[in-house]
Amino acid sequence: MRFRPGFYNTLYRLKVAPWDTGCRPVLTELVDAGRLTPADYPAVADLGCGTGAESVYLASKGFDPVVGVDFSPVAIRRATARAEAAGVAHRCHFYQADLTAPEVPGMTRTFDLICDFGVVDDTEQEDREAAVRLIHRISRPGSVVLIWAFQGDKSKKRWPATIAPMLAPGEEKALFGECFDIEYLPTRPNTLMLWMTRRTQ
Numbered sequence: 372m373r374f375r376p377g378f379y380n381t382l383y384r385l386k387v388a389p390w391d392t393g394c395r396p397v398l399t400e401l402v403d404a405g406r407l408t409p410a411d412y413p414a415v416a417d418l419g420c421g422t423g424a425e426s427v428y429l430a431s432k433g434f435d436p437v438v439g440v441d442f443s444p445v446a447i448r449r450a451t452a453r454a455e456a457a458g459v460a461h462r463c464h465f466y467q468a469d470l471t472a473p474e475v476p477g478m479t480r481t482f483d484l485i486c487d488f489g490v491v492d493d494t495e496q497e498d499r500e501a502a503v504r505l506i507h508r509i510s511r512p513g514s515v516v517l518i519w520a521f522q523g524d525k526s527k528k529r530w531p532a533t534i535a536p537m538l539a540p541g542e543e544k545a546l547f548g549e550c551f552d553i554e555y556l557p558t559r560p561n562t563l564m565l566w567m568t569r570r571t572q
């Protein structure tokens with residue numbers, strides 16, 4: 372299945388997107404623990420930023436600039452409004468764009484911190500390859516990439532494999548292992564939470 376903007380627009384419009392419940396706790400925990408600081412990781416890319424909960428949270432903690440990209444216009448409108456309401460619009464830059472396109476607005480530089488909460492796993496085949504290429508393009512040695520993803524064996528045909536594209540077991544090593552050190556953070560079953568530090572150009 373190829374998820375397109377209309378699918379996400381509908382979920383956002385109906386306010387039934389199951390992930391759209393505020394900033395992901397793993398991010399607040401990493402910031403609270405002092406592991407993610409604006410001094411060490413000032414420039415942030417939020418890939419598939421949705422309605423901007425993570426972007427706005429990071430901007431409110433002093434990360435600057437925070438560049439969010441999502442191909443859902445509904446999500447981008449809400450993210451922009453959220454940043455304005457929180458008084459951090461000057462730090463947040465939101466773009467409506469497809470992350471799998473050869474050129475992506477706002478993604479024309481490297482970032483210290485790259486967040487991908489639920490995007491790479493929503494892609495398949497050439498879209499996934501394009502998203503992974505983007506992550507390589509906008510990172511440099513020392514950049515940290517946080518990835519949250521569904522992971523499982525699709526051949527088992529059990530939930531959530533039946534509805535979500537997801538990453539195959541070990542696929543993260545094939546996609547990123549050559550250039551990144553991969554640390555596995557605690558997360559719930561059938562999901563992956565990665566802290567990846569880029570080590571090579």
Ligand SMILES: C[S@@+](CC[C@H](N)C(=O)[O-])C[C@H]1O[C@@H](n2cnc3c(N)ncnc32)[C@H](O)[C@@H]1O
Nearest residue numbers: 379419420421441442443468469470471488489
């Ligand atoms: C599972 S949601 C997660 C949203 C947000 N990161 C969060 O954690 O709340 C995936 C998001 O990625 C966006 N997305 C999926 N594929 C995309 C693509 N090819 N280009 C840009 N955005 C995409 C969707 O519109 C959606 O907002």
